[in-house]
Amino acid sequence: VKGYRGILLQLLLPICLMLAAPADAQAYLDPGTGSILLQGLIAAVAAAVMVLRGRWIRLRDFLFRRGRKPEVPTDRQPQDEP
Amino acid sequence: MNPERVPGSFRDPGGQVYRSGDRILRALHGEAAAAFRAFDSSRCLGALRERGFLVGFEALRDVAELPAADLWLEHPRLAVISHPYEWPFAVLREAALFHLDVQLVALDHGFKLRDASAYNVQFERGLPLFIDLPSFAPYVEGEHWFGHRQFCEQFLNPLLLRARFGVPHHAWYRGAPDGIATGDLYELCGWRDWLSPRHLMHVLLPVRLQRWASRRPSTVGHAAARPLPRTALRALLEGLRAWIGALTPRGHSRTTWSEYESDNSYEAAARQVKHRVIREFVAARKPRLMLDVGCNSGEYSALALDEGATQVVGLDSDIGALDAACERRARGRLALLPLYMDVANPSPGQGWRQQEFPRFNERVQPDTVLALAVVHHLALGRNIPLAEVIATLVSQAGAGLVEFVPKDDPTARRMLALKRDIFPDYGAEQFSAQLARVARIVAVTPIPSSGRVIYEFERDAR
Numbered sequence: 001v002k003g004y005r006g007i008l009l010q011l012l013l014p015i016c017l018m019l020a021a022p023a024d025a026q027a028y029l030d031p032g033t034g035s036i037l038l039q040g041l042i043a044a045v046a047a048a049v050m051v052l053r054g055r056w057i058r059l060r061d062f063l064f065r066r067g068r069k070p071e072v073p074t075d076r077q078p079q080d081e082p
Numbered sequence: 083m084n085p086e087r088v089p090g091s092f093r094d095p096g097g098q099v100y101r102s103g104d105r106i107l108r109a110l111h112g113e114a115a116a117a118f119r120a121f122d123s124s125r126c127l128g129a130l131r132e133r134g135f136l137v138g139f140e141a142l143r144d145v146a147e148l149p150a151a152d153l154w155l156e157h158p159r160l161a162v163i164s165h166p167y168e169w170p171f172a173v174l175r176e177a178a179l180f181h182l183d184v185q186l187v188a189l190d191h192g193f194k195l196r197d198a199s200a201y202n203v204q205f206e207r208g209l210p211l212f213i214d215l216p217s218f219a220p221y222v223e224g225e226h227w228f229g230h231r232q233f234c235e236q237f238l239n240p241l242l243l244r245a246r247f248g249v250p251h252h253a254w255y256r257g258a259p260d261g262i263a264t265g266d267l268y269e270l271c272g273w274r275d276w277l278s279p280r281h282l283m284h285v286l287l288p289v290r291l292q293r294w295a296s297r298r299p300s301t302v303g304h305a306a307a308r309p310l311p312r313t314a315l316r317a318l319l320e321g322l323r324a325w326i327g328a329l330t331p332r333g334h335s336r337t338t339w340s341e342y343e344s345d346n347s348y349e350a351a352a353r354q355v356k357h358r359v360i361r362e363f364v365a366a367r368k369p370r371l372m373l374d375v376g377c378n379s380g381e382y383s384a385l386a387l388d389e390g391a392t393q394v395v396g397l398d399s400d401i402g403a404l405d406a407a408c409e410r411r412a413r414g415r416l417a418l419l420p421l422y423m424d425v426a427n428p429s430p431g432q433g434w435r436q437q438e439f440p441r442f443n444e445r446v447q448p449d450t451v452l453a454l455a456v457v458h459h460l461a462l463g464r465n466i467p468l469a470e471v472i473a474t475l476v477s478q479a480g481a482g483l484v485e486f487v488p489k490d491d492p493t494a495r496r497m498l499a500l501k502r503d504i505f506p507d508y509g510a511e512q513f514s515a516q517l518a519r520v521a522r523i524v525a526v527t528p529i530p531s532s533g534r535v536i537y538e539f540e541r542d543a544r
Contacts, residue, residue, distance in 0.1 A: 033302055034264065034288030035230040037295055039318075040305025041287070043226075046314045 083147045089437035097216040106159050107142070109151035114216050118153060121218045126191035130212070135184055137204075137213040155215070161371045162395055163445040166200040166236060167255035168421040168429060170401075171244050171331040172408035174251070177203040178237035180210040182323045189316060194221040198229030200236035200261070201439075207393045208417040224309030227318065234284055235261030238322070241329050242267060242285070246275075248333030250401050252422045259432055259439050265289050280325050331405055352529045357385060359527050359536050360452070363483055364389035371395065373448035373478055375425055376456035380407035383418045386452070393417040395446055399424040425456070426464045443478075451475065451482035454536070458487040458494045461508055468508055472516045481524075481540045486513045488533035510535065 085100035085107055092098065096114025100107040110118055121127055122141075130136050142154040166174055180203055185195050195217045202214040227233075239262040240251030247270055254262055268289040275281040295301045360382055364372075369391040374383045377396025386394055396418060398404050407420035423429065429442040453475045460471045475484055487494055489508060514537070517523060521539035528535050 032228065032231045033295055034290075034292035035228075035234075036226060036302060037291035037305045038283065038288050039226045039230065039310050040308045041291070042314050042318065043305075043308040043310045046311050047308070 085148060089435065090433065090439060092434070092438075094216060104159055106157045107148070108139075108155040108157065108215070109149065110153040110155070110216060111151055115152035117219045118155075118216055120220060121193060121215070124191060124193065126188055126193045126218070129187050129191055130184065133183075133187065134209065135180075135187070135212050136215065137211050139215060157213070160204055160206055160211075160213070161393065161446075162206070162419060163204060163440075164395075164419060164421055165259070165429065165439060165445075166240070167252050167259065168423060168442075170404040170408050170420055170422055171241065171250070172405065172412065173205070173420065174200075174237065175241055175326060175329060177210055178233075178241065178326050179323060180212070181233070181237065182319055182326070184212050185319055186316070186323075188218060189221060189312070189319070192221050193218050194225070194227075195219075195229060198233035198236065205419050208411065208415065208419065221312075223312060226306065226310050227315055230318075231264070231288070232261065233322075234264050234288070238284060238326065239264060239267045241326060242281075243270075244331050244333075245329040246281075246332070250422070256429065256432075265292075280321070284322070331401075349531060352532050352534075355527065355529055356382075356454070356536065359483065359538075360385050361389045363450075363538055364391050367450055367481055369394075369448070369450040371446075371448045371450075373397065373446065373451045375451060375453045375475065375478070376459065377407055377420060378403045380410045380416070380418055380420060382452055382454060383407070383420075384410055384414060384416055387416050387418060391417075391450075393419070395448065396420040397423040397425060426460060426466060448479045449481070451479040451484075453478075453482060453484040455485055455487055455493070455534075457484065457513070458491070458497065458508075462489070462494055462497050462505055465504075468505075468512060469516045469519075472513070473520050476517070476521045476539060476541060479541075482538070484517065484537050484539060485529075486510055486535045486537070491533060 083102050083105075085102035085105075088099040088101055091100075094114070096112065096117075097108060097110040100109060127136075137160070138158045139155045142148070142156055145151070145154045148154055166177065169177065177200060181195075181198060181200070188194060196219050197214075197217055199214070199217075202212060202217060204211050204213050240255050243249045243251045243254065243262060251262065264285055267285055271281065271286060276286060364386045369386065370393070372383070372386055372391045372394045374380070374386070374394055374396040377383050377394075377398050378400070380396055383394040383396045394417065396407055398407065398420065399422060401422075404420050404422060407418070410416065411418045411420060423442065429439075431437055431439065431441040431444070433439045457468075457471055457475070460466045461468045472484070476482070488510060489495070489498065489503070489505070510533075513535075514523070514526075517537055517539060521541050523537055524540055525538040526535060527538075
């Protein structure tokens with residue numbers, strides 16, 4: 001859970017800060033800055049999606065294995081009986 | 083050989099374009115030459131060439147008379163160099179999609195484009211060509227698209243200006259040849275745009291992020307260091323492609339002259355005569371590059387192409403007429419390039435030393451000109467002296483057709499309806515006399531029951 005909170009904070013905090021920033025702040029940086037930051041954000045989202053996907057797969061495997069384990073022998077039992 | 087550097091070719095220290103007579107040469111230095119050699123021997127080059135995307139080139143071996151460089155290339159000379167502020171909406175959209183296609187093919191083969199300049203796309207016989215070969219460089223996994231801002235400013239923003247706000251891009255773009263700043267477009271956006279994920283991503287977020295980061299300089303370094311996966315870059319390019327492909331021009335659908343063709347005052351017989359004159363002229367002259375001044379919806383351009391002209395550049399300043407010409411071009415896959423141009427105010431030389439973006443007449447040198455139903459717009463509509471109008475039209479090419487429209491013609495009457503007739507020197511006799519002063523009149527064809535006359539001229543050798 002701590003990991004997810006970290007990811008959420010990492011993604012949401014910059015967006016919240018950015019939206020709260022005054023729109024008339026002087027843009028003295030290189031004009032390409034906005035594009036680089038945007039792509040940094042996309043990269044962060046992509047990285048977060050990868051992490052979440054990895055965790056989801058682990059969670060799914062865990063649930064799947066735990067849920068299926070008893071089913072496998074019961075399925076086979078009737079075939080093995082004779 | 084005495085090559086001279088093309089004045090506008092200075093931004094890239096890795097390579098410059100030179101002109102020597104009619105030949106177009108390119109010098110490459112250091113890393114740029116090495117990158118080009120890698121590109122030259124890659125599958126990427128083959129894939130792009132197969133699709134007809136690239137301008138031709140040949141590596142020069144005999145370079146003894148040329149200035150020092152690590153590699154010299156020669157390109158075929160293009161008949162037309164046009165600028166994005168002259169392209170109608172549909173042509174700019176086609177160039178944008180073409181640029182993205184070049185990038186996507188390159189990315190599939192491990193290459194990228196180092197910039198996203200709209201001036202690197204040119205049209206030859208109606209088809210787009212990518213002309214800046216040193217733009218290709220090997221793609222490194224994880225790197226950002228550094229041309230994103232330039233792509234937005236030179237392709238996307240001008241298209242959005244018309245598609246979202248109904249404002250044609252030409253005047254604004256001409257005044258800002260590096261493109262329409264995203265910050266300026268941001269100021270036009272309303273709450274609706276915040277609800278559009280694409281506006282948010284390519285217009286609103288970059289501006290807000292830039293403003294936010296102006297007080298936190300270190301964030302830029304962090305963002306730049308974060309690797310952008312190739313799949314994300316691809317999705318970015320494909321998303322833009324889908325969006326731009328679906329953009330349509332807003333407003334100006336029914337302008338004065340876009341309906342001219344369907345409701346103009348010609349009788350069928352008069353139209354037939356006009357068509358015959360054009361066909362005979364084109365058949366006899368076999369134009370390589372024809373300039374159609376006041377092309378309207380491209381009816382006569384299409385006729386000239388059908389009769390064997392190699393390619394036609396059509397000029398008009400009416401947005402609706404240009405949209406119609408673009409439709410005709412797309413429908414017939416014509417070697418026609420319609421351009422936005424007010425003949426009374428053609429594109430000037432601009433940029434550094436006013437030579438970086440050369441004036442229109444330096445970039446387009448036609449061998450024939452059509453100036454049908456255009457003289458009265460300039461002489462009566464814009465008060466330009468008749469002698470100057472005729473001399474300027476004749477100076478465009480060695481031969482052409484120019485039409486006289488009398489004051490009592492319905493279109494001329496409409497023009498004079500709200501102003502006094504202050505044109506005592508505008509008449510058939512004066513027209514013919516002025517034309518004879520600057521050119522040899524080859525043929526004179528009156529258009530039945532209209533008072534209009536078409537003159538075929540050849541430029542006077544005197």
